[in-house]
Amino acid sequence: MxxxxxxxxxxxxxxxxxxxxxxxxxxxxxxxxxxxxxxxxxxxxxxxxxxxxxxxxxxxxxxxxxxxxxxxxxxxxxxxxxxxxxxxxxxxxxxxxxxxxxxxxxxxxxxxxxxxxxxxxxxxxxxxxxxxxxxxxxxxxxxxxxxxxxxxxxxxxxxxxxxxxxxxxxxxxxxxxxxxxxxxxxxxxxxxxxxxxxxxxxxxxxxxxxxxxxxxxxxxxxxxxxxxxxxxxxxxxxxxxxxxxxxxxxxxxxxxxxxxxxxxTLPLRMRAHGETALAVAQFLESHKSVTRVMYPGLASHPQHDLARRQMDNFSAMLTFQVEDGPAVADRMAKELQIFHYAVSLGHHRSLIFWMGTDDLMTTSFRLSGDQLESYRAYAGDGVFRVSIGLEDAEDLCADLDRVLG
Ligand SMILES: Cc1ncc(COP(=O)(O)O)c(C=O)c1O
Missing domain, CATH: 3.40.640.10 (Type I PLP-dependent aspartate aminotransferase-like (Major domain))
Structure with missing residues (x-):
């Protein structure tokens, strides 16, 4: 046939x-x-x-x-x-x-x-x-x-x-x-x-x-x-x-x-997403206003070994923390020029959104005890969830740098 x-x-x-x-x-x-x-x-x-x-x-x-x-x-x-x-x-x-x-x-x-x-x-x-x-x-x-x-x-x-x-x-x-x-x-x-x-x-x-x-x-x-x-x-x-x-x-x-x-175009896009996400994650990891970055492709991710075994590509979802998340989120929503301050992920446009820990605990996860502690160990008071798109890494880093201060 x-x-x-x-x-x-x-x-x-x-x-x-x-x-x-x-x-x-x-x-x-x-x-x-x-x-x-x-x-x-x-x-x-x-x-x-x-x-x-x-x-x-x-x-x-x-x-x-x-x-x-x-x-x-x-x-x-x-x-x-x-x-x-x-x-x-x-x-x-x-x-x-x-x-x-x-x-x-x-x-x-x-x-x-x-x-x-x-x-x-x-x-x-x-x-x-x-x-x-x-x-x-x-x-x-x-x-x-x-x-x-x-x-x-x-x-x-x-x-x-x-x-x-x-x-x-x-x-x-x-x-x-x-x-x-x-x-x-x-x-x-x-x-x-x-x-x-x-x-x-x-x-x-x-x-x-x-x-x-x-x-x-x-x-x-x-x-x-x-x-x-x-x-x-x-x-x-x-x-x-x-x-x-x-x-x-x-x-x-x-x-x-x-x-x-x-x-x-999924295989080609995922390769580009992964390369750009790693560059942005490394930039954030070295940024003075960022206290923590989580990306499976970074050696600092607590499960980087598992990621290497289980993932052929580290995809382009990452989170990071800063000192005063809600205030930075407010600035981002108003001042970002390339990132869209929006939910969802996996698009060709880069997206970013603040996810406060207390809010998510009340609405969705409702964790307590050890589970809440383990969540906070990863997320602190909240994280910016970032979906890296297909733009140039340097432009994305400059956009973030402008609002992170
Ligand atoms: C991991 C994951 N699963 C499922 C869904 C639900 O998908 P949809 O919005 O297409 O209903 C989402 C949406 O954000 C998601 O991120």
Whole structure:
């Protein structure tokens, strides 16, 4: 079969980022992927009306069940992550909530990172317990904390690495091994949004699921919200039925088309992001007004060895601390010329945002005792979370220097 028939493409990540999942259109010869906005598809054979009638060989029937443009992106992401299958969602949160609510049932127990993206942190602390799902949040940067939290009814371990907002890492291989040794049915899921498949492919380290906010590096341009979950064919088929077809938070074909265009340059962008982030991190580390910098690519990061083992690229998320964070944040919002003082990450534009520890403890993480101490050891009273874009490192450093004083 030729590329015209969408065969999986062999080769390196850069080749697969461009070609995997796509193909020359057999009717028109179009080289770029078609954008198929049709919500419904005419069939030549009568078939069942319920999604329970779907099987692997079913054609397209209705876009909530599957769509040709979204399917191309799903095949490309599966190839990049080295996963059997992928399912796209309307956002990273739709991917995360779809996964959690499909796999976990009343009476199940979830072990999760005590710091992760605030939306996920609040979902697992507020929504899941309301549904009778027990949740234990631990500092997953130490695998022994995960081992100690596992119970007879543990059904999932949910990790994020590097994790929001501290860029703290966890050892996916060590945690997957101990979770599966405790009970082979436990599913290990990793939010790999900060890393991207260019840096880390969690399934190769023993995880069962990986999920992404495609809104960040994978889309890469800050103009399309999306999410994805990847895993085995069997797990992703079950997820498609429940989380996509029944919960309904599917990715729009237009966003899939934009995100697929972002994917093609992902390996090149990640290389540039990583190089610039290291230069900015080194500049900040030597700056008189900066008290601490956290970047997995710096030798001073407490988990630099793990980062070297687990990440092929250190990505471009870093945090730093200064003496009076809120006052500097105020200056940044008014005076930065290149950085946008804004949430989100992974765009070609550099972004920066202040994350106060007390605020995050009240709203999202609600840590106490040793866990709060460990958080403060990393973050002090708060950190600037920085997403380094694709601008020149010297210009970014000059922009920061002007407001840091
Ligand atoms: C690590 C991580 N996971 C998930 C999400 C949620 O993604 P989305 O905004 O696409 O719903 C975010 C958003 O910032 C994130 O940073």
């Amino acid at each position: 030729s590329q015209r028939h969408n065969t999986p493409i062999e080769g390196g990540l850069r080749t697969r980022a461009v070609h995997a999942g796509e193909g020359i259109d057999p009717v028109t010869g179009a080289s770029a992927p078609n954008l198929v906005m049709s919500t419904t598809f005419a069939t030549e054979e009568a078939s069942g009306f319920s999604a329970h009638d779907l099987d692997e060989n079913s054609g397209f029937l209705y876009t909530r069940w599957g769509n040709p443009t979204v399917a191309q992106l799903e095949r490309k992401l599966a190839s990049l992550e080295n996963a059997e299958a992928c399912l796209c969602f309307a956002s990273g949160m739709a991917a995360g909530s779809g996964l959690l609510l499909s796999v976990l049932s009343q009476g199940d127990h979830l072990v999760t990172s005590d710091t992760n993206y605030a939306g996920v942190a609040e979902l697992v602390r507020d929504t899941l317990p309301r549904m009778g799902i027990e949740v234990t949040a631990v500092d997953t940067s130490d695998p022994t904390n995960v081992a100690a939290a596992l119970k007879a009814n543990t059904r999932m371990v949910l990790l994020e690495t590097p994790a929001n907002p501290l860029v703290r890492l966890c050892d996916i291989a060590a945690i997957s091994e101990l979770a599966h040794a405790h009970d082979a049915n436990i599913k290990v899921a990793v939010d790999s949004t900060f890393a991207t498949p260019i840096a880390t492919r969690p399934i190769e380290h023993g995880a069962d699921y990986v999920f992404h906010s495609l809104t960040k590096y994978i889309g890469g341009h800050g103009d399309a919200v999306g999410g994805a979950v990847l895993g085995s064919k069997q797990d992703i088929s079950a997820l498609r039925l429940e989380a996509a077809i029944h919960y309904g938070g599917i990715l729009s074909p237009f966003n899939a088309w934009l995100i697929m265009r972002g994917c093609a």
